[in-house]
Amino acid sequence: MSQIPTHINFRTNVKNVPPHMPVSVRKATSKFLGTRQAVVDVVGDERWQALRQAGHEIRLHSLTHMDHYLTRLEEKVRAAGGIVHWARDAAEAKQIVLELAKERGVKRAVKVKSMATEEIGLNHALQENGISVLETDLGEFIIQLAGVGPSHIIVPAVHLTKEGIAELFTQKLGVDAPPDPLKLCAIARTRLREEFLSADLGISGANFMVAETGTLVIVTNEGNGRMCTTLPPLHIAVVGIDKVVPDWESVNVLLKLLPRSATGQKMSAYTSFITGPRRSNEEGGPKEFHLVLLDNGRTRIMKDEVTRETLLCIRCGVCLNVCPVYNNVGGHAYGFAYSGPIGAMLSTQLLGMKTAADLPFASSLCGACAEFCPVKIPIPEILLRLRHRAVEGDQIERAAAPAVIQAGVKLGTLSFSLPWLYEFGTQMLKYIQAPLRKNGWLPNLPPPANRWTMARPLPAFGADFRAWFRKRKNERQR
Amino acid sequence: MNAREQILADVQNALHRTSDAPVAAISASARIAPRTPDDANAEMNMLFEEIGKLGGATGRVKKNEIKAALEKLVKEQEVKKATLWNTGELEELGIAQILTELGVQLVSPLADKRAMAECDLGVTGVDYAFPETGTLMLRALPDKPRAVSLLPRVHLAIVSPSALRADLGPAFAEVRGDNYWIFITGPSRTADIELTVTIGVHGAKALYVWQVI
Incomplete structure (x- = not known):
């Protein structure tokens, strides 16, 4: 995908959803909900609710003091030897990454799955400038080969069958690929291993940025995140300003909420904690570390006291899993990197009503998402407010509904x-x-x-x- | 106005804040009481049980049986090349020497990444371990290069009871001055193809965790 849409027509997109999409999507969502329930039960409901409340308060506190924590984060990253850049919008962010890459003669970049870079269409920009960019999360690698966008925030290639993936590998990688997940994984491992070793740039996002010490926290399962942020000599992280959290106490709470809500894991296989570049040649790791702090509409979202809570999101994807609308249409219908209830809220505000006024209506307002949200975002309330904005407009945005509806x-x-x-x-x-x-x-x-x-x-x-x-x-x- | 000033100004405008506005204290309900630990033996059992559930192989190995255990591992995983942390702890256990005796070629942990990638086995210690989630925490220091637990096909981690922490909080407090550390919870995994859990995508295909007793 990597292209930023100029108009999203949810109704038309829904008509184009292939019949097998809801089947594969539901397989994923019901599996995640099942494993999530199991690990939440182990925590116990009382503690889980206390964790959710804590998560909500931490994220709200971070949001309402964001200027303070961003300044602190910047200071700490610098003190650790990292370089901090600020990008008002997608164009600025892409420009920063491109210039860094060009100055250092980068030819090959490897990427960790990151929603922020998907949001700004970074891959497209780098490729246009002759830099090869490879997604290294297995699901992202597959959809990059297929040339489509993610259908689920956590398992982006969930709509593809193993037969389809085998065919894709055979065609695009020129190997003999049998329809067996284990063998397909092995093919991707061999292929990507060489890329990790030869890449001269690793690009990542981050799940959290800890202001107290200037540390990025990156949660992954496959190990590709570690490869991308350890092996290439240059690491560039592009992170939305909303990802900042105050301190380690906060990280402790959020790391109890995120993997459990996302994949039903008590902890993801690999969680990296990165503060600046390497300190000694012996330990290994990138020589240079750059952090690009991305606004791209987030400060506009913050103007509205109700809808600003969209930015509390920690991208676990549980709201997709419980959403009856998402379960019937899958991710592509939402027309942008973010789908499901979080997409309905975030895409609308990032892209603007003119582009995405359809999305707040892509919900039955049943409220299941709000009940499951690990940081207690009042999702239905925000969607209602956005519907109001779509039809009547307000000080933040002009109405996007047709004159007859208005x-x-x-x-x-x-x-x-x-x-x-x-x-x-x-x-x-x-x-x-x-x-x-x-x-x-x-x-x-x-x-x-x-x-x-x-x-x-x-x-x-x-x-x-x-x-x-x-x-x-x-x-x-x- | 440059981008930095503009973004910070936009944030402050949206929040109706000024640069010298006070920062409210984080409320008590945003803090969670740490988990209460059991005795060290029970905690170690819990750690091993959780790692086992994730597909890792755990065990308690007597000091005089390390050689036998390593011999079994080398055979099982067809280990020809290995690398390990340069720490006193591993040295004391004589791991490097045993591996050499078993005919395994040792690669320096400071070797080039391609040489590291050719290793079948990487041996590390464990700085902290969290039983509740089956998580190992490894720091990155000159004697503890990052790639040892990353590039080799098999990862063997030696854990001692002194590494156990009931919750993440205490460990964070102890290492917050570091520039890098990693949580490892089971071997590398993915469910990206038809949700079939597949072990060993990019990271270690097999994880062994031993307590030497």
């Missing part, structure tokens, strides 16, 4: 605030509907209301509730 909503608001107008309107509807009415139903309505009647008839307006209520009141008084 006019309808304005008329609705007006009539609800003036009882006489409301009553007049409902009385009028009785007469307006007359030509369309058939046996107490409205089988065909003109656009845009035909979206409803294309699927099912609408009951005709009776407008007799108020009359009935008045009559009842009078009867009681008598």
Whole structure:
């Protein structure tokens, strides 16, 4: 993928979802939810809820003091010998990475799975400039070969079968690949091992940045994260400013929440803690360490006190797993790097209403996501606020809904605030509907209301509730 | 305004904060009481049990039986080349010498990464271990190069009871001045292809954890 969308049409995307997508997606989500439940049960509900509350407070505190912690982080990274860059948007971030790579004559880069670099389309920018970029997380490696975006935040290639992957490997890697996960893994291991050893740049994101010491925390399972941040002489981390946390006490809590919520693991196989470049030649590791702090719309998100809590997210993906909408459509329908409820919140705010106004509506507001969220983000509340913004606009963004919807909503608001107008309107509807009415139903309505009647008839307006209520009141008084 | 100033100003505007605004204390409910440890033996059992669940091989090895245990491992994993941490602890156990006696070629842990990648076995100590999750914590220091636990196909870690910590907090407090450390929880794994758990993607394909008694 790596391309930043200019318009997301969720409805059309949903129509293009292949039939096997919900099947494979559900296999992943139900498995993760099962293993998650098992490890949460071991912790015990009381402690788990206390951890969630702590997680929420830590992230909210980090968010509401972000300037303080970013400054502290920068100071500590510098003191450790790292170089800190600041990028207002995707273009600036890509420029910084590109210049660093060019100055050092980088030809081959290896990457750890990172949502921030996906968000800014970094791979595309590097490739356009003649630098080869290889995703090294197995799932990301597969979808990079397939040339598609991730269908799940944790298992990005979950929509592909082992047969499909075998065919892909045979075609693109020119090897004889049998449809056996173990053998396919072995092929990827051999192939990527050589890349790790010869790469001159390792690119990563980070799960957390610890302000207290200037440390990046990177949670992975395969070991590719360690390879990318240990073997190449240059390590560049591109991290959203929202990933900063105050101190080690906070990391302790968040590391209890993240792997359990994400994959149902008590701890992921590898968690790296990186503060600047290597200190001694003997220990190994990159000679140079750069941290690119990325805004790209995050400070705009922070302006709204309700929706800013989107930035508490620790990207575990549990909201995808429990979401009935996501389970039916998979990740691609959301049209951007982030999918599911977090995508509905984050993509909308990062890309803006003009591009992504569809997404806050891609939810049934059932609230399961909020109940599972390890840092207690009030997801339905945020989605409602974004729907409001999509239709009516506010100080942060202009409305993106079509004029007819906006006019309808304005008329609705007006009539609800003036009882006489409301009553007049409902009385009028009785007469307006007359030509369309058939046996107490409205089988065909003109656009845009035909979206409803294309699927099912609408009951005709009776407008007799108020009359009935008045009559009842009078009867009681008598 | 440069990007740094702009971002910090935008953050402060959004939060209605100023540079000299006080930082509120982190509330007590954002802190979690550490886990209460059992006795050292039970903690070690728990650590081994958790690592076992993840596909690691654990065991208690008597000091005079290290050679036999290593011989078995070398045979099982067809180890021809090995590398190890330069620490006094491993030296005292005579691991390097035993491996040489077993006909294994030793590669310096300071060797080039390609030479390290050719090693079948990497032997390290363990700086801290967390029983609750089956996690080993390894620091990176001149005598503890990072690649020893990363590039060889098999990783053998020697853990002692003094490394056990009930929770992450105390270990973080002790090493916070370091520039690098790693948590290792079982061998390298992925479920990226049809959710089939596959061991040994990029990191160690096999993890052995021994306590020498």
